Amino acid sequence: MRNWFCSAVFAGLVLCGYDAAATPGTALDWADLPDPSAQVFDDPYRELSPEQFDDVLFVVRIRGRLQQEVGSAEERQKWQLLLAETEDALVSDGIDVDWLLDQREVVTERRRKAGTSGNPQFDGRTITLAGFAIPAPSDPDGRPVAYLVPERGMCSHMPPPPPNQMIRVRL
Incomplete structure (x- = not known):
């Protein structure tokens, strides 16, 4: 054989x-x-529930819209209100959205290193x-x-x- x-x-x-x-x-x-x-x-994103993760993504999208200065005044006011509500909900869960978003590149690099x-x-x-x-x-x-x-x-x-x-x- x-x-x-x-x-x-x-x-x-x-x-x-x-x-x-x-x-x-x-x-x-x-x-x-x-x-x-x-x-x-440390990967702070792993600690988020699916709903919290969706809320963080929502904050990113709404902030982007508001920075682009698109939409009518009424729409922008509505987005501001939704943004404030979402950020308040995250803060009440103990999540610092700005810190979390600052960690994106660090976490991305750590995940890349872990996978390669x-x-x-x-x-x-x-x-x-x-x-x-x-x-x-x-x-x-x-x-x-x-x-x-x-x-x-x-x-x-x-x-x-x-x-x-x-x-x-x-x-």
Whole structure:
């Protein structure tokens, strides 16, 4: 029987092929791939209820309308009233909307890092990882390519999985 192997070197390179004496690397689960230190961070948006989150979005939209100076005087007055009511409701829930909005870029960067940072513990090491291969366009040199993903059907729909949950495989 042929001995096929698929070994992943975490830096994004996966070696697959036929070897009569292939030895598997350290067996990992997909949950082991993300950098654990990048996964823990303060995200004040996670603490919001769905209604509070909708209210924050509403505040952003109404403030934008009022800054654009669009609408009739009556509409603008109505928007001002709705804005004040919504902001008051958020304040009564202990939410500082301006502080929360100031945190957007910080939280976005932390989420990006959490979704893209690989676990440095496995850099340069040979690992064994089970997953599903999703065909991809061939490399410019004609070599077939696939992506190894944790679950069947990932990458065939939007949004794709985070980059630290996909491994590019050159066959």
